[in-house]
Amino acid sequence: MELKPIGLIHSPFKNQAGTPIQPRFAEESVRGHVEIFEPYVEALDDLEGFERIWLLFHLDRARPWKPKVIPYRDTVERGLFSTRAPARPNPLGLSVVRLLSRQGSRLIVGGLDILDGTQLFDIKPYSPKFDAFPESQAGWLDRGQVTDQADKRFDED
Numbered sequence: 420m421e422l423k424p425i426g427l428i429h430s431p432f433k434n435q436a437g438t439p440i441q442p443r444f445a446e447e448s449v450r451g452h453v454e455i456f457e458p459y460v461e462a463l464d465d466l467e468g469f470e471r472i473w474l475l476f477h478l479d480r481a482r483p484w485k486p487k488v489i490p491y492r493d494t495v496e497r498g499l500f501s502t503r504a505p506a507r508p509n510p511l512g513l514s515v516v517r518l519l520s521r522q523g524s525r526l527i528v529g530g531l532d533i534l535d536g537t538q539l540f541d542i543k544p545y546s547p548k549f550d551a552f553p554e555s556q557a558g559w560l561d562r563g564q565v566t567d568q569a570d571k572r573f574d575e576d
């Protein structure tokens with residue numbers, strides 16, 4: 420399968436260290452934008468009214484993956500697939516960000532945990548009816564430590 424980028428994500432974050440580890444921990448005042456490439460612009464129609472959108476993107480600047488990692492919110496090794504670590508066999512990131520406005524081919528977004536210049540593969544609307552299960556158990560993350568920002572542990576060499 421070949422994934423074609425549909426756009427580019429522009430954010431204030433140039434390096435992993437200091438970038439929020441999830442949109443939940445990002446200052447919503449920190450804004451960025453998503454520039455959608457021409458063949459896909461019409462597909463943005465009707466996103467108005469959605470407060471949040473899912474972005475599926477290329478974690479292009481992560482180090483090679485390993486099956487065990489020490490994730491940001493823990494101090495012991497965990498199986499990679501029980502974490503959101505950015506170094507993955509298929510380096511795909513999934514973030515739910517706030518959609519502030521659409522300006523033609525550009526989406527203005529807030530609450531980013533994504534580096535500047537990241538390729539975007541897909542957008543889906545966030546629906547609390549489909550996507551929110553607030554009472555769900557979350558394994559080791561329920562006991563996770565308080566870290567809101569990334570460091571260099573998953574940075575490319």
Ligand SMILES: C[S@@+](CC[C@H](N)C(=O)[O-])C[C@H]1O[C@@H](n2cnc3c(N)ncnc32)[C@H](O)[C@@H]1O
Pocket residue numbers: 434435436438439440441442477478479480481503504505511512513514515532533534537568569
């Ligand atoms: C823990 S990951 C979570 C990403 C996404 N919310 C997810 O759950 O798939 C977030 C971190 O990925 C890193 N990151 C963001 N964009 C990246 C990129 N293009 N390449 C490599 N790392 C990136 C940043 O350090 C950020 O703090």
